[in-house]
Amino acid sequence: MKTGPSSKPGARGGGRASRPAFHPWYLVLLIPFIALLWPPFYAHDQPEVWGIPFFYWYQFLWFLLGAFITQIVHVATRPRSAK
Amino acid sequence: MINWTTLIIFVFFFLLVTVLGFIAAHWRRGDLTRLDEWGLAGRRFGTVITWFLLGGDLYTAYTFIAVPALVFGVGALGFFAIPYTIIIYPLVFVLMPRLWAVCRRHHYVTPADFVAGRYGSKGLALAVAVTGILATMPYIALQLVGIQVVLATMGLGGAGVGADLPLIVAFLILAAYTYTSGLRAPALIALVKDTMIFITVLAAIILIPLKLGGYGNIFAAAAQALPLKKGFLILPPPAYLPYASLALGSALALFMYPHAITGVLSARSGRVVRRNASLLPSYSIMLGLLALLGYMAIAAGVKAPAPSLAVPYLLVKVFPAWFTGFAFAAIAIGALVPAAIMSIAASNLFTRNIYHAYFKAVSSAGEEAAVAKVVSLIVKVGALLFVLVLPTQYAINLQLLGGVWILQTFPAIVFGLYTRWFHHGAMLLGWLAGMIWGTYMAASTGFRSPVYPLHLGGMTFNAYAALEAFVLNVLIAVVGTIVLDVVRVPRAADATARDDYEAEEPEMVAPVAAG
Numbered sequence: 001m002k003t004g005p006s007s008k009p010g011a012r013g014g015g016r017a018s019r020p021a022f023h024p025w026y027l028v029l030l031i032p033f034i035a036l037l038w039p040p041f042y043a044h045d046q047p048e049v050w051g052i053p054f055f056y057w058y059q060f061l062w063f064l065l066g067a068f069i070t071q072i073v074h075v076a077t078r079p080r081s082a083k
Numbered sequence: 084m085i086n087w088t089t090l091i092i093f094v095f096f097f098l099l100v101t102v103l104g105f106i107a108a109h110w111r112r113g114d115l116t117r118l119d120e121w122g123l124a125g126r127r128f129g130t131v132i133t134w135f136l137l138g139g140d141l142y143t144a145y146t147f148i149a150v151p152a153l154v155f156g157v158g159a160l161g162f163f164a165i166p167y168t169i170i171i172y173p174l175v176f177v178l179m180p181r182l183w184a185v186c187r188r189h190h191y192v193t194p195a196d197f198v199a200g201r202y203g204s205k206g207l208a209l210a211v212a213v214t215g216i217l218a219t220m221p222y223i224a225l226q227l228v229g230i231q232v233v234l235a236t237m238g239l240g241g242a243g244v245g246a247d248l249p250l251i252v253a254f255l256i257l258a259a260y261t262y263t264s265g266l267r268a269p270a271l272i273a274l275v276k277d278t279m280i281f282i283t284v285l286a287a288i289i290l291i292p293l294k295l296g297g298y299g300n301i302f303a304a305a306a307q308a309l310p311l312k313k314g315f316l317i318l319p320p321p322a323y324l325p326y327a328s329l330a331l332g333s334a335l336a337l338f339m340y341p342h343a344i345t346g347v348l349s350a351r352s353g354r355v356v357r358r359n360a361s362l363l364p365s366y367s368i369m370l371g372l373l374a375l376l377g378y379m380a381i382a383a384g385v386k387a388p389a390p391s392l393a394v395p396y397l398l399v400k401v402f403p404a405w406f407t408g409f410a411f412a413a414i415a416i417g418a419l420v421p422a423a424i425m426s427i428a429a430s431n432l433f434t435r436n437i438y439h440a441y442f443k444a445v446s447s448a449g450e451e452a453a454v455a456k457v458v459s460l461i462v463k464v465g466a467l468l469f470v471l472v473l474p475t476q477y478a479i480n481l482q483l484l485g486g487v488w489i490l491q492t493f494p495a496i497v498f499g500l501y502t503r504w505f506h507h508g509a510m511l512l513g514w515l516a517g518m519i520w521g522t523y524m525a526a527s528t529g530f531r532s533p534v535y536p537l538h539l540g541g542m543t544f545n546a547y548a549a550l551e552a553f554v555l556n557v558l559i560a561v562v563g564t565i566v567l568d569v570v571r572v573p574r575a576a577d578a579t580a581r582d583d584y585e586a587e588e589p590e591m592v593a594p595v596a597a598g
Contacts, residue, residue, distance in 0.1 A: 019180070019353070019585050021501055029173035036166035037327045043159075043318035051299020055317050059165040060371055066169040067364035070176055074361045079587060 025076045032066045085238040092408025093237065093415070096279070097253070100272045100416050104260030107267040116449045119192055121265035121456065122431045123349045126187065130358050132270055136424075137346045137359060138366040139273030141337065144229030144418030145222075145482075147280075147373055152390035154377025158305065158314035160322055162374055166330035168367035171337055176360035179338060180353035181500045181584045187348075188583040193428075194344050194496050195436040201499045203575025204507035205440055210514050211492045212436035215341040216462075218489040219429045221481035222340070223466035226418040226425075227254065228391075228475055233411040236395035247471055253415065258463045261423045262456050266349055269423040276420050279413035281369065286410075288372050291379045291401050301375075304382035325534040325545050332550035336490040339497075341428035342421060353587060422463070430458035480530035487525055487533075487549040491517035494553075494560050500584060503577055509563025513556040521552030 035041065042058040049057050111127060113120035128136060146164075153161035182197065191197045194215065199208035230253055239249045260268045292298050306316045318326055337343055350356050373394075380393040383400055387393040398410050434455040439445045445454065469478060495510050524535040525548050535548040544551075 019587055021181070021585070026177055029177065032173060033170050033331075036169060037331055039318050039323040039326050040320075043320075043323065045317050051297065051302055053302060053317060055159065056162070056302075059162065059169075060368070062169050063165070063364055063368045063371060066172065067361060070172050070361040070364070073173075074176065074357055 517556030
């Protein structure tokens with residue numbers, strides 16, 4: 001079935017990288033979920049920064065941290081970076 | 084009252100992207116009589132184009148109006164858009180390359196194609212296709228509402244026979260270039276749209292606080308004004324669960340929308356998708372900044388007759404007329420990009436998974452694309468009539484329902500990327516239960532709130548209805564699978580193999596040499 005017309009010639013064995021369903025690094029991706037889906041962590045007024053309540057700057061900070069974490073996992077799980 | 088400077092600038096940019104839309108047919112030339120060329124632009128988009136396309140696709144004009152409007156109206160709760168658009172990308176990073184890989188290998192164009200191949204079940208595929216179309220239609224209608232809002236602020240519209248003419252003209256233009264150029268049109272226009280939105284947002288978040296005396300003043304003004312309208316600046320404990328469940332439910336739902344999947348499938352490789360998962364958060368920051376415009380509108384003392392007019396009124400109030408025209412054009416063009424992609428995605432679903440599967444076998448690739456093009460027109464005309472004939476509130480209610488509905492396709496699509504453990508019959512039952520219960524919950528609040536108080540064992544959980552329906556959906560799928568397997572209801576064949584999900588397409592630029 002999988003060698004039907006849709007599978008490409010030379011699909012197997014031609015030095016193709018493959019990505020398994022799970023990689024230990026994927027666990028790191030859970031951090032933003034924990035940090036953001038539990039509002040008691042950050043639903044506070046203080047500490048303020050430049051008059052901006054914690055609730056707001058904490059979440060904005062996570063835009064950067066979230067992107068950073070995804071980027072790290074992306075680099076760490078790149079097939080060719082292994083060896 | 085019409086400000087002519089604003090209007091002329093607005094019309095100029097609108098015409099500019101119209102020309103681009105038609106030119107797009109010749110961009111990265113492909114045979115536009117094939118569905119994967121018309122509807123997926125030949126799956127050839129690299130990292131940059133995919134970034135603009137997905138960004139332009141996911142952050143719609145309606146989002147730009149609705150998120151600040153919610154913040155303007157209720158305060159902190161509206162900021163659930165931030166956790167929502169952050170946690171979405173780890174999900175995309177892990178899930179979407181698998182979907183891309185299997186769809187590429189088997190030439191699947193829609194999520195329902197994948198479900199049909201994976202489970203061998205036409206019924207389940209139909210459920211996914213119908214849900215996708217149902218959820219997309221009101222979303223397209225809301226893009227029109229977004230255009231309507233800026234047109235109304237410019238003094239166009241109002242009463243009389245000619246009131247709807249500008250909207251109709253805008254939509255005819257959109258329909259025409261989507262028909263001729265397919266997905267290439269919104270991709271090319273997204274480059275312009277995103278640039279314009281970036282300029283607008285940057286100007287707003289720098290200039291407006293300067294006029295209002297800094298962010299401290301803006302938050303102080305919001306803290307004073309919000310309690311008067313029963314809003315709050317800092318999330319109170321009773322709002323924790325609604326906030327978190329809205330963020331999680333919306334994040335799980337977003338990439339089940341057909342237009343989001345269309346954006347993913349048009350990428351050149353799984354690697355492009357992964358790279359975008361780490362690059363798109365920079366787009367989300369803009370949405371967070373836009374949300375702040377809701378507070379700026381409060382601080383600037385904007386008197387908007389409806390919350391949805393808060394941002395347009397704010398822009399008129401603080402910017403010179405020419406820049407307002409530019410900003411309004413950015414919002415209106417911001418409606419055209421997703422509307423085009425949504426109509427393409429809906430017509431792909433209809434053509435492949437309903438028309439071809441149930442009515443008339445499509446014999447050639449040319450016929451398939453021809454049907455899809457016509458359906459994309461019908462979809463858009465339907466959305467236009469929806470907005471012109473029915474009150475705006477209907478579109479908003481239905482879009483809320485759409486979010487509830489689309490999440491019910493998550494188990495079939497995402498679980499299917501990992502396992503064939505689930506029985507297709509059980510998945511169908513779970514989907515049905517989620518659809519019915521989700522619709523009931525949304526209707527019982529009079530569509531006033533996406534949050535439904537669920538009473539369980541003496542406790543009340545105030546959570547996003549989509550997520551509650553999703554939990555029921557999964558429970559039934561699990562129990563149903565066990566039962567159906569025990570009574571030996573036969574399963575159909577799986578057209579996919581493990582390698583289909585995990586194969587990494589070789590990328591031309593990457594050096595193969597090992598170190």
